[in-house]
Amino acid sequence: MDGKTVDGMAVAVEEAPRGLQERVLIVEDDAAARLGLEQLVKSWGFIAESAGDGEEALAMLSSGYRPKIVILDVMMPGLDGLETLRRVKSIDQDVPVIMLSVVGKARTIVEAMNLGASDYLNKPFEEEELDIALRKVLGTESLKGDRDDLRERLRAHEA
Numbered sequence: 001m002d003g004k005t006v007d008g009m010a011v012a013v014e015e016a017p018r019g020l021q022e023r024v025l026i027v028e029d030d031a032a033a034r035l036g037l038e039q040l041v042k043s044w045g046f047i048a049e050s051a052g053d054g055e056e057a058l059a060m061l062s063s064g065y066r067p068k069i070v071i072l073d074v075m076m077p078g079l080d081g082l083e084t085l086r087r088v089k090s091i092d093q094d095v096p097v098i099m100l101s102v103v104g105k106a107r108t109i110v111e112a113m114n115l116g117a118s119d120y121l122n123k124p125f126e127e128e129e130l131d132i133a134l135r136k137v138l139g140t141e142s143l144k145g146d147r148d149d150l151r152e153r154l155r156a157h158e159a
Helices: 031-043 054-062 081-091 106-114 127-158
Strands: 002-006 009-013 023-027 047-051 069-073 097-101 119-122
Touching: 023 031, 023 054, 031 047, 031 069, 031 127, 047 054, 054 081, 069 081, 069 127, 081 097, 081 106, 097 106, 097 127, 106 119, 119 127
Parallel strands: 023 047, 023 069, 069 097, 097 119
Antiparallel strands: 002 009
């Protein structure tokens, strides 16, 4: 593994992709941090796309772009992460959102979770923390899909 530090975040980039091939939208105003996150999630086999602010992310979602997961910075100029989260959920309430912040205030974390965030990581974070958050979200989404499939089968069987 190659170790890297981007915007105070210590990340190690694995050589072998994990082959998930899911789209991840990274919303981060700091260009170096955004690039570091893109490289990291790409190294895990994700398709990483990014936006430099909340407005850009919302424009992407409004045009029909649908990522499997959104990674969203809380502290951004203009439209902050919490307001962006609120608007993301109004466009696609089912998309999981992992919030990132250098500010670990309990009130901000609670508000983010109440608005529908799936997880919240404090910067700087370890590579494993983001990996766990992404896998947790993907596991939850997989279980929801299985549940929906079972419901459809039950309805078809009852008809």
